[in-house]
Amino acid sequence: MRVIELQANLRRCQRCLEAGYEIQGPPVFSGKAGARLMLVGQAPGRFDGDNADKPFSGTAGSRLFQWLAQAGWPEAEFRSKFYMTSITKCFPGTNKSGRGDRAPSRAEISLCSDWLEAEVTLIDPEVILPVGSLAIARFLGSGRRLVDVIGQRFQIEGRIVIPLPHPSGASSWTQYPENRPLLAAALTHLATVRRELAL
Numbered sequence: 001m002r003v004i005e006l007q008a009n010l011r012r013c014q015r016c017l018e019a020g021y022e023i024q025g026p027p028v029f030s031g032k033a034g035a036r037l038m039l040v041g042q043a044p045g046r047f048d049g050d051n052a053d054k055p056f057s058g059t060a061g062s063r064l065f066q067w068l069a070q071a072g073w074p075e076a077e078f079r080s081k082f083y084m085t086s087i088t089k090c091f092p093g094t095n096k097s098g099r100g101d102r103a104p105s106r107a108e109i110s111l112c113s114d115w116l117e118a119e120v121t122l123i124d125p126e127v128i129l130p131v132g133s134l135a136i137a138r139f140l141g142s143g144r145r146l147v148d149v150i151g152q153r154f155q156i157e158g159r160i161v162i163p164l165p166h167p168s169g170a171s172s173w174t175q176y177p178e179n180r181p182l183l184a185a186a187l188t189h190l191a192t193v194r195r196e197l198a199l
């Protein structure tokens, strides 16, 4: 299967709706075949007209792109060169407190997992950036604490994996001063990989 065929099938996916889960489509992802880097988030934010097809287009995205700019990629360049997707591709709704988006459930993640497997297989990126705990668990295994993995560079199944914390304002991890050097180290790894691989 080619990437555009996979994406056409993915755009039609209604598995969660059919299974009675709260997730609201449409699926959000961007990028094309040949992308050498894949960023994998948790789930898209609220669907809102103009930016519906753009992963990380809200306030969390602004912060994420500030980080990526520190590593050397302006937002437009990053979006045009690389693949952006997530663990679940549809907006999961807001959480009970109303301060952020609901994390997708295990069942929803499971329903969506083979889409991500297919994306990774077909795109075959040299570098993967998992963003946030759920994406990090997918690539590094569950039960890893953010403080133990952020700021490190991994080699997994022939790919470079550099985990990043979730940039959402509802995520408290980045607010702790002791975690800032870990994030800075992660961005330094990113800048190094960008140079090494001429990404």
Ligand code: SF4
Binding pocket: 010, 013, 014, 015, 016, 017, 023, 025, 026, 027, 088, 089, 090, 108, 111, 112, 115
């Ligand atoms: S979250 Fe994934 S599995 Fe669920 S409807 Fe969206 S694309 Fe399909």
